[in-house]
Amino acid sequence: MPDPARGEFRRRDLPSPAGDAASFRLSLLCDVATRQVEDPEFWGWGSANTICVDRSSKFEVVPMMPADDDDVFSPDDMEAYDLDKLAAARGQEGEGVEGMDVPAEREATDLGTGLEGFAKEDLSRGAEVERPLGGEELGDTESLDPENLNAESPSNNAEEFNVFLQKLPGMRLGMECVRLEGEVVVQNVAEGMVVGEWNSKNPDKIVKVGDIVRAVNQLSPTDTQSMLAELRNAVVLNLRFERGPRDLSKAKENNEDPPSLIKPSGGDLIRMAQRKLMEEQNQQRAHAMQDVTRSGATEALPRPTWQAASEWTLDGRVCEEVPFLSVYGYKATDKHNWDKGHPMPSIQMSVDEHVEQAGNTWYLVQCSLRFVPGGEDGTGPEEHLEWKAPRRLHHLRTDLHDRMKYFMEEDFYAKVFGETPFARHGGLPGTTARLRVWLERLAQAINQKEVPPEAAALVLLFFHAPLPSHVETPPASVDMKPARQSALVFTV
Known part of the structure; x- marks a missing residue:
């Protein structure tokens, strides 16, 4: 038939x-x-x-x-x-x-x-057939427009540039995108967020309104839905832009939301304001912790920065572990199992000192990671990352130790860390020594594949591992958090 x-x-x-x-x-x-x-x-x-x-x-x-x-x-x-x-x-x-x-x-x-x-x-003869409503959407919302069917392909002479971003938990990308004629186009760039920070430090590669996103972590440029989902979900982003500008007036007309017929109640307005305030506070704390980690407690930071960082907590929605780990040379089949045939990078963690800032004690964790990037064959120059990550005892206990116990069975945790108990509450004498022994045992467990890949991803995120010089980012699975069906998506 x-x-x-x-x-x-x-x-x-x-x-x-x-x-x-x-x-x-x-x-x-x-x-x-x-x-x-x-x-x-x-x-x-x-x-x-x-x-x-x-x-x-x-x-x-x-x-x-x-x-x-x-x-x-x-x-x-x-x-x-x-x-x-x-x-x-x-x-x-x-x-x-x-x-x-x-x-x-x-x-x-x-x-x-x-x-x-x-x-x-x-x-029948000469009949014009409308597309059935409710069917599967093969493209973007404007794909049936005759102008879009005959859209020109990007020019070979167009200016293109690459952008490497790290969107740590709690941060927002700060780039508003819209699907226009089968392309993902930048509609707005917010200051003070990840893309805005990139623009301030890279004046020759500024992301502007009207630029076209040509690639996101090796995803197909025709799969705009997956590209938008990747922008929302991925921690490490390898982006390729084509310099615009595109005319966004049509996109704004097509995406104007109809006026709501339901007036929000007073309770709704209060909850919306509370949620907005909480998001702003979490974002402020995330950026403060990033500043503290980058400084390594060696630079003079204002007291409000230390205060905001002291209230930081690691976002519960961590990331897609497998593609994130691959950036740092780790190979895993899923978040529970390592690739047994691939050599492991070597991570080291230790703590020897602490400082007092904004009324809190900060333990200076010295981190080191050696790995060989470059694909399946493991060839390429060796990367050696070193950084210092100040953390409070509260951070180390709640966001690292307690989550590590959650990833592992109780008996298995006792088997791995049975001889190296975690530091006691209250910052009693001997806390630094206990933390040092526990962190060294954790690094050894990761190097020997005694803990699952999700535990290694947690460690790299918690200590804000810097990006390698050669970033290779395979696409994450877009099944976890698909982008909203709206043509207008503000990446978070």
């Missing part, structure tokens, strides 16, 4: 070819480039026919006999043929068009036709 989803039609499904060109044109509003009609008896015109998109974004049933069964027409071939002349050249029913010069070596696009669920009588 013919399958309309694959573009297979019989004669009874299509208009009769008798008469002029209009009698065998099938006008469809779809987003398919080309489709081969695989009925060898179709109108008696040979072994293969093709449905092609012409310049008016309509479909034309073009009876042809290519050089071989695999060669079909593409939209670019439509300029070379006048369909009215083609109908006149056809003459009597059953006569072929072998005399025409048919381009060879064309490939049909393997996409659905958008006709699923329509009855045969709906495909």
Whole structure:
């Protein structure tokens, strides 16, 4: 049986070819480039026919006999043929068009036709068929616009540049994007967030409004939904931009939300204000902890920065562990299992001193990571990262020790850390020594694969491991937190 989803039609499904060109044109509003009609008896015109998109974004049933069964027409071939002349050249029913010069070596696009669920009588002569509502969205929200079907490909001379970002837990990317004509376009860049900080430190690679996002962590540039999800979920982002600008006026018109008919109550407004305030506080604390970690307690930071960092907590929604770990040379099959055939990087952690800041005791954790990046073969120059991460005892207990126990069975935790108990409450004498022994045992457990990959990811995030000089970021799974279906997405 013919399958309309694959573009297979019989004669009874299509208009009769008798008469002029209009009698065998099938006008469809779809987003398919080309489709081969695989009925060898179709109108008696040979072994293969093709449905092609012409310049008016309509479909034309073009009876042809290519050089071989695999060669079909593409939209670019439509300029070379006048369909009215083609109908006149056809003459009597059953006569072929072998005399025409048919381009060879064309490939049909393997996409659905958008006709699923329509009855045969709906495909009457000259009928225009609307796309069924509620069907699966193959592209972005503007994909059925005729202008978008004929959108030009990016110019080879366009200016492109790469951006490497690290969005630690609690931070916001600060880049508002919109899907426009099959592309992800920057609509706004907020100051004081991750992208804004990049712009302030890289004046030659500033991300501007109207720039086009061409790549996100090796994801396909045509998969805009996955790109937007990756922007929201990934901790490490390897982005490639094309310098715009794009006209965003149309996007704003298409994405204007209708006025709400439900007025929020006083309680709703209070909860919204409280949530906004909490988000702002968490973001302020996350950036303060980043500043404290970067300084390593060696630079003079204002007291409010230390106060905000002292209230920092690690976001419960950590990250996609496998792609995040791969940035630092770790290979895992999933968050519970290591890749046994891949060598492990070497991580070291220790603490020898503490300082007093803003009325709190901060333990200066010295971290070191050695690994060899460069793909599956493990070739490439060795990376050696060293940094100092000041943390309070409260941070080390709540966000590291307690979560580590959660990742491991109680008996297994006792087996790994049985001889190295964690520091006691209250910062009693001997706390620094206990922390040093416990952290050294944790590093050893990671190096020997005694703990699962999610534990190693937690350690790198908790101590704010810096980005390597050669960032390789495979795409994260987009099944965890898909982007909102709205065409307008503010990445968080």
